[in-house]
Amino acid sequence: MNRAIRKVIATAVATVFACCAPGAYAAEQNEMQRIMAAVKYKCDAPNQDQITDLSVAALPIVSNGAMFAAFNQGIFKKHGLNVTFQTVAGLPATISAVQGGAVDIAFTGTLATFQAMDRGISLTFVAPFAGIAPGYWKKMQAGEKGFTREINALMVAPDSPIKTPGDLSGKTVVVGDVKGQSELTTRFVIKKHGGDPDSVKFVVMGFADAVNALMAGQVDAAYSAEPAIVKAEQAGYRIISWPGVETFEEGPTSGFVASTTWVLENPEVAARFNCAIREATALGRADPDLVRKTTAEKQGVDPKSLANAVVPYYFTSMDMKGLERFYSIEKQAKFITADIDLNAVVIPQAIAN
Numbered sequence: 001m002n003r004a005i006r007k008v009i010a011t012a013v014a015t016v017f018a019c020c021a022p023g024a025y026a027a028e029q030n031e032m033q034r035i036m037a038a039v040k041y042k043c044d045a046p047n048q049d050q051i052t053d054l055s056v057a058a059l060p061i062v063s064n065g066a067m068f069a070a071f072n073q074g075i076f077k078k079h080g081l082n083v084t085f086q087t088v089a090g091l092p093a094t095i096s097a098v099q100g101g102a103v104d105i106a107f108t109g110t111l112a113t114f115q116a117m118d119r120g121i122s123l124t125f126v127a128p129f130a131g132i133a134p135g136y137w138k139k140m141q142a143g144e145k146g147f148t149r150e151i152n153a154l155m156v157a158p159d160s161p162i163k164t165p166g167d168l169s170g171k172t173v174v175v176g177d178v179k180g181q182s183e184l185t186t187r188f189v190i191k192k193h194g195g196d197p198d199s200v201k202f203v204v205m206g207f208a209d210a211v212n213a214l215m216a217g218q219v220d221a222a223y224s225a226e227p228a229i230v231k232a233e234q235a236g237y238r239i240i241s242w243p244g245v246e247t248f249e250e251g252p253t254s255g256f257v258a259s260t261t262w263v264l265e266n267p268e269v270a271a272r273f274n275c276a277i278r279e280a281t282a283l284g285r286a287d288p289d290l291v292r293k294t295t296a297e298k299q300g301v302d303p304k305s306l307a308n309a310v311v312p313y314y315f316t317s318m319d320m321k322g323l324e325r326f327y328s329i330e331k332q333a334k335f336i337t338a339d340i341d342l343n344a345v346v347i348p349q350a351i352a353n
Contacts, residue, residue, distance in 0.1 A: 029344040032124055032260050035267050036347045043275035048080040052269050056256075057097040057106035058085045061207060062151060062226040063130040063254065063312045064107060065295035066284030067277070072294065075279045079272040089206035091177045098123070098259055104266070105258045105273060110326050111181040111335070113257050117345065118336035122260040125318065125346040126270045127277035129254045130284075133313035137249035140242070149310045150242040153229045154186060155214060156221045158236035165241045166193030171220035172201045174210040179335045181253065182223045185243035187333070192246070211237075226309045227295060234305075248329065251322025252315050255350075263347065274349045281314035318350045 054076075058064045068085075070076065076083045086103050088094055094106035095116050105126060116123055132150070139147035154173075156162045162171070168190050176182040187197035205213060207224045211232045214222035223243065224232070233239070244253060256277060263270050284291050288311035296303040323342050330336050 026341070026344065028122055028260050028264075029124070029341070032263050033344060033348065035264060036270065036349065039267050039271045039349070041268050041271045041275070043278060046078045046080075046275065048077070051080050051082055052266075052272070053082045053084070054105065054269065054273065055084050055086060055103040057094040057103045057108075058087055059090070059094065059107060059207075060087055060295075060299055061228075062291060062295050062306070062309050065291035065293075065298070065311070066130070066280045066314055067107070068298055069287075069290050069294040070276060070280035070283055073283070075283075076273075076276045079276045081269070081272055081276060089209070090204075091180060092204075095121075095123075095257075098257060098262075101259075104262055104269075105256050107254060108257055109177070109181045109254055110252055110323065111184060111330050112177055113255070114327055114330055114336050114340065115180055117340055118338040123257045123345065124260045124263045124270075125255045125350055126258050126263065127256040127274040127350050128252060128315040128318040129256060129277065129281065130312035130314050131252035131254060131319070131322065132245050132248055132250045134250050136313070137245050140245060150245045151310050151312045152182070152185075152223065152225045152242065152244040153239045154189065154221055154223050154241040154243050155211070155229060155232055155237050155239055157214065157217070158238060160220070160238070162221060162240065164193045165189040165243075166195035168221055169195040169199045172203060174205050174213055174219050174222040174224075175202050176204065176207060176210065176223060176225075178202075178204055181244070184330060184333055184335055185247040186223050188247040188329075189241045189243045193241075227299060227301070227306050230305060230309055248322075248326060251326055252319045253312075253326075255318065260345075270347055271349050274347065278316050281316045284311065284314040285316075317353050318346050320346070320351060 091109045091112045094108040095112055097103040098106040099121055175186055183202055190197040207228045210222040210224045211228045213219050291311045292306045292309050293303050296306045
């Protein structure tokens with residue numbers, strides 16, 4: 001079936017299932033699975049029989065360095081993709097970019113994706129990406145070399161009386177999203193350390209702005225990420241928790257998503273993108289220094305400033321058990337209420353080993 005005919009069929013399917021009723025949503029996802037299962041493109045046999053323009057929303061953080069490095073090495077072009085990146089400030093903006101059609105695919109947080117699905121936004125995971133390495137939390141607790149840091153941190157000022165997350169009751173804390181990964185994990189560690197997360201005033205900012213607000217004395221604590229946290233650490237700001245790993249322990253904190261309608265219309269492009277990201281994750285795992293160097297170039301900062309930046313673990317296939325665990329934690333926290341069949345919202349190519 002040629003691409004033009006497939007697009008007509010996909011558009012018709014999307015129209016039929018455009019309403020937000022649970023049954024329609026499930027039917028659309030089932031149709032996505034059926035169409036993706038028929039795609040013949042293979043990662044180990046890349047070709048450029050068609051060149052497709054593709055827009056991708058990304059964040060200026062260390063984890064995305066693997067994707068940018070893959071782009072620099074021509075990995076996307078190898079799979080027939082002419083990629084343009086749209087860099088945004090935070091996770092909410094990546095979801096909005098996909099939902100509004102400003103981009104085709106977006107890097108985003110796993111929990112932010114679940115929240116969007118909970119609101120009835122039809123999204124599909126098209127590729128795995130970064131997260132917390134298997135066994136990380138246990139190794140961090142043991143002080144094992146190479147596992148004493150993580151990519152996301154909760155920070156306070158050098159002279160702050162706040163010693164643990166439990167001391168944040170009644171304080172103002174910056175997080176990266178509303179009812180998403182950063183707020184959920186910050187709430188989790190505050191409660192775990194004896195505090196009252198419901199008494200905290202949460203404000204939302206991008207990772208760099210969060211650090212700037214903390215350094216300006218506008219907030220009591222800030223949730224941020226590499227490389228922004230490095231700047232604060234160099235100025236003496238203290239990390240009181242690694243909330244992501246303390247909450248989730250291990251698993252996929254991020255991935256790439258597209259609207260399900262887009263996947264229905266562009267199944268082979270989705271498969272090609274998945275292949276390119278798999279190569280990007282393999283590159284990131286093999287050469288973390290390249291990730292740091294590429295991130296520094298993207299940020300326009302001295303590479304030495306990121307010499308010790310933590311590079312996340314890259315999943316070369318979607319960790320479905322981890323995905324299920326993250327979904328369960330978010331649902332138990334009542335950040336989401338919908339019943340989501342996770343096996344139905346991931347393209348099969350992203351799960352296959």
